Amino acid sequence: MKKIIYDQPLVRGALRNIALWCMKKRGWRIEGTLPEEQKFVAILAHHTSNWDFPVGISVALHFKVRVFWLGKNTLFLGPMRPLMRWLGGIPVFRTEPSELVDDVVEFLKHQDKAVIGITPEGTRGRVTKWKTGFYRIAHALELPIVLAYLDYDNKIGGVGPIIYPEGDFEADMARIKNFYRTVNGKYPELGSFVDDADY
Numbered sequence: 001m002k003k004i005i006y007d008q009p010l011v012r013g014a015l016r017n018i019a020l021w022c023m024k025k026r027g028w029r030i031e032g033t034l035p036e037e038q039k040f041v042a043i044l045a046h047h048t049s050n051w052d053f054p055v056g057i058s059v060a061l062h063f064k065v066r067v068f069w070l071g072k073n074t075l076f077l078g079p080m081r082p083l084m085r086w087l088g089g090i091p092v093f094r095t096e097p098s099e100l101v102d103d104v105v106e107f108l109k110h111q112d113k114a115v116i117g118i119t120p121e122g123t124r125g126r127v128t129k130w131k132t133g134f135y136r137i138a139h140a141l142e143l144p145i146v147l148a149y150l151d152y153d154n155k156i157g158g159v160g161p162i163i164y165p166e167g168d169f170e171a172d173m174a175r176i177k178n179f180y181r182t183v184n185g186k187y188p189e190l191g192s193f194v195d196d197a198d199y
Helices: 009-025 052-063 080-086 100-109 133-141 169-180
Strands: 029-031 039-044 067-072 089-092 114-118 145-151 156-163
Touching: 009 029, 009 052, 029 052, 039 133, 052 114, 052 145, 052 156, 067 100, 080 089, 089 100, 100 114, 100 133, 114 133, 133 145, 133 169, 145 169, 156 169
Parallel strands: 029 156, 039 114, 039 145, 067 089, 067 114
Antiparallel strands: 145 156
16 A cells, blocks of 8 residues: 555645644544544534535644545546545445445455545435445444534534444444434535434
């Protein structure tokens, strides 16, 4: 695996300072505490805007985590591919989703320090069904699930509760959905209605 931005201290430090300055100028603050584990799964809801990407990267830079994220393969076309890879991106081919969980599990097994970022909606538009690959990844590797969020109403980004999945899927999903009921994305009308979301 080629080095990503988080493996280059000088570049990471410079971009971190710029990102946090921009966040502060726009009135954002970052809150929360990460788990002690060096590897974990971070989910972000509600994903409703392209702005989630730069704001989310800024939050990751704040926490100084080595984060990889899943994105649709069209983000990695042409000259964008090396940039997106450098920023920690892993392309997802939506026509071939069946092996994705196994591929991510295998990838994380070989990382000493890594965070995998996933949006359970899988798209910016409103959905009625969340994708649950994040849970299967975390459960397979016995990793915590960090509930990350971007609260555009209050301009707060950060991490909330930490879920340690033990196989009680329904109970864990209820806790996850309960937290995200209080969070609005940039465009709330596009957010999934957590009370009704299937999985």
